[in-house]
Amino acid sequence: MTAELIIRLATPRDHDQIWEILRPVFRSGETYAIDPEIPRATALAYWCGSDRTVWVTVRDQQVIGTYYLRTNQPAGGCHVCNCGFVTNPKAQGQGVARAMVTHALGAARAAGYSAMQFNFVVSTNERALGLWKRVGFDIVGRVPGAFQHPRLGFVDALVLYRRL
Amino acid sequence: MTAELIIRLATPRDHDQIWEILRPVFRSGETYAIDPEIPRATALAYWCGSDRTVWVTVRDQQVIGTYYLRTNQPAGGCHVCNCGFVTNPKAQGQGVARAMVTHALGAARAAGYSAMQFNFVVSTNERALGLWKRVGFDIVGRVPGAFQHPRLGFVDALVLYRRL
Numbered sequence: 507m508t509a510e511l512i513i514r515l516a517t518p519r520d521h522d523q524i525w526e527i528l529r530p531v532f533r534s535g536e537t538y539a540i541d542p543e544i545p546r547a548t549a550l551a552y553w554c555g556s557d558r559t560v561w562v563t564v565r566d567q568q569v570i571g572t573y574y575l576r577t578n579q580p581a582g583g584c585h586v587c588n589c590g591f592v593t594n595p596k597a598q599g600q601g602v603a604r605a606m607v608t609h610a611l612g613a614a615r616a617a618g619y620s621a622m623q624f625n626f627v628v629s630t631n632e633r634a635l636g637l638w639k640r641v642g643f644d645i646v647g648r649v650p651g652a653f654q655h656p657r658l659g660f661v662d663a664l665v666l667y668r669r670l
Numbered sequence: 671m672t673a674e675l676i677i678r679l680a681t682p683r684d685h686d687q688i689w690e691i692l693r694p695v696f697r698s699g700e701t702y703a704i705d706p707e708i709p710r711a712t713a714l715a716y717w718c719g720s721d722r723t724v725w726v727t728v729r730d731q732q733v734i735g736t737y738y739l740r741t742n743q744p745a746g747g748c749h750v751c752n753c754g755f756v757t758n759p760k761a762q763g764q765g766v767a768r769a770m771v772t773h774a775l776g777a778a779r780a781a782g783y784s785a786m787q788f789n790f791v792v793s794t795n796e797r798a799l800g801l802w803k804r805v806g807f808d809i810v811g812r813v814p815g816a817f818q819h820p821r822l823g824f825v826d827a828l829v830l831y832r833r834l
Contacts, residue, residue, distance in 0.1 A: 535746060579817075582792075583790065584703075584818075585818060621815070646812055647811020647813070648810055649810050654746045654749060655746065667814065
C-alpha cells in the first residue's frame, strides 16, 4: 500500500531536500534553461524567491516533489500565474507531478488568478507535456530552436496556457 | 532637414532623459506589463539592469528613444536575445523605432546571438507589431487575454521571433 501524498507549503527546513530534488534535474540541463552547474544557494534562491509561493510534496516524511507558484507578469499581466514543477526522478511514474499540478490549479484559483501559463517548456520534455495536455493546457506558442538540449541540439520551446 | 540620428550606448548621465521617455509609456499602462505608478528609480533599475545593454537614440543632443538588449533565457536558452524599445511619443512616426530595431539586430548579431524573441507584445500595440513584421519577425505565440489593457480590457499577448 502506497503511503499518502501530502502537499504543504515549504519551509526553510525543507531546503536540503528541495535541493536534492532540484539538483539532478538542473544538472541534466535537459528541461530547464538553468545553468547545469548552478550552485545550491543560487538554485534555492531562484526556486524559493520572494516573488513565489513554494510547495513540497511529502510521502513517508520524504520530500519527493516541489513546485512554485508566482505571478507571471506584473500590472496588466498579473491575472496570469506561472508554475515550475520538479519531481524526484526516483519517484517518477507514481502520480506525483499530477498531484502537484492539480494542487497548483486549485491554489492558483484560490489566489484569484484566472489563467496559468508556462513560458518555456522544452518540446522534448514529453513526460511533462503529456501531463500538461491531460490536465487541460493548450500549446499557444512554439519558439523555433529556442533551447539547446545537451544531447539533442537545438529544440523548440513551447508556451502552454490554461484558463482557470 | 532632419538632423542625424545617433544610436550610442547609454550612460548614467542619460538617465534623466531615459526616464522622460519611459514615463509616459509606462504611465499609460497600454503596452508594457509594468505598474503604471512605477517610481523613477525602479523604472531605471529595470530598464538599465545589470543583465542588459542599454542604448539611446539621440538627435540634436536630445534622447528620443532607448532600447535594451539582453539574453532571454540563461544556459540552454542563451543563444536567443530579447529587447525592449521605447520612443518618445513626440518623436513617433519619424523612423526612430525602425532605426533602433535595425541597430538592435546588428548589435545582437555582433554579440553572437542567433535569434531575437519578444516575450510579451500586447496585441493591440499595432504600431509596434507592424514594424516588427516589416523587419522580419514572426508571431510564434498568442496567449489569450494575457494583458489587461486599461481601456480595452483583456487582450492577447503575442510572442515574436526572428532568426538572426
